Amino acid sequence: MLNTPKNYAYIDGNNLHLSIINLGWKLDYRRLRSYLIEKYRVEIAYYFIGYIKENESLYLNLKRHGYKLIYKEVSRDDRDNIKGNVDAELVLQTIIDIEIYNKAIIVSGDGDFACLIKHLVTRDKLARVLAPSRTKCSRLLRKAAGSKIDFLDDLEEKLRYKNEEKPFKDGL
Numbered sequence: 001m002l003n004t005p006k007n008y009a010y011i012d013g014n015n016l017h018l019s020i021i022n023l024g025w026k027l028d029y030r031r032l033r034s035y036l037i038e039k040y041r042v043e044i045a046y047y048f049i050g051y052i053k054e055n056e057s058l059y060l061n062l063k064r065h066g067y068k069l070i071y072k073e074v075s076r077d078d079r080d081n082i083k084g085n086v087d088a089e090l091v092l093q094t095i096i097d098i099e100i101y102n103k104a105i106i107v108s109g110d111g112d113f114a115c116l117i118k119h120l121v122t123r124d125k126l127a128r129v130l131a132p133s134r135t136k137c138s139r140l141l142r143k144a145a146g147s148k149i150d151f152l153d154d155l156e157e158k159l160r161y162k163n164e165e166k167p168f169k170d171g172l
Helices: 013-023 029-040 053-064 087-096 111-122 139-145 152-159
Strands: 007-012 042-051 067-073 103-107 126-131 149-151
Touching (some): 007 029, 007 087, 013 152, 029 103, 111 126, 126 139
Parallel strands (some): 007 103, 126 149
8 A cells, every 4th residue: 555645734714715805706615625635635624714603604614625624713903803813823733743744735825934834845844835826925935935836826717616506605
């Protein structure tokens, strides 16, 4: 029996969601999960997201598609804007798991992850960075990833939610 690599994906949910919205299309999370399995043999796909009780159906649909959710408690600022930055949780989980997975796939365009990417490269643990948007991807992240970066906007036709398919509640 072949020794199959055990690869994990670490997804910055807010960065992914907002970047795809800014590109003007809707991501099919089921297709993304299938893509991660087929292309990168991702066994576990962590999805880091702020927890808001009213979004329970969204969380349930993500779980149904095979994502393992890691929640961040959110807070609200003076203007009642939701704050739920998941960067620390994503970095921590990636480091906690580093001896378990063969390679990591980081899904984000956020430059705050450049130090994590550099660390994964030095440990030969980075498979790929999948940045949602070519135009909005941080230069720091691009530099850290080098040739190991792809852009989901190049995969729109493959990953876009198509209206003719039966939608799940909340479009997932």
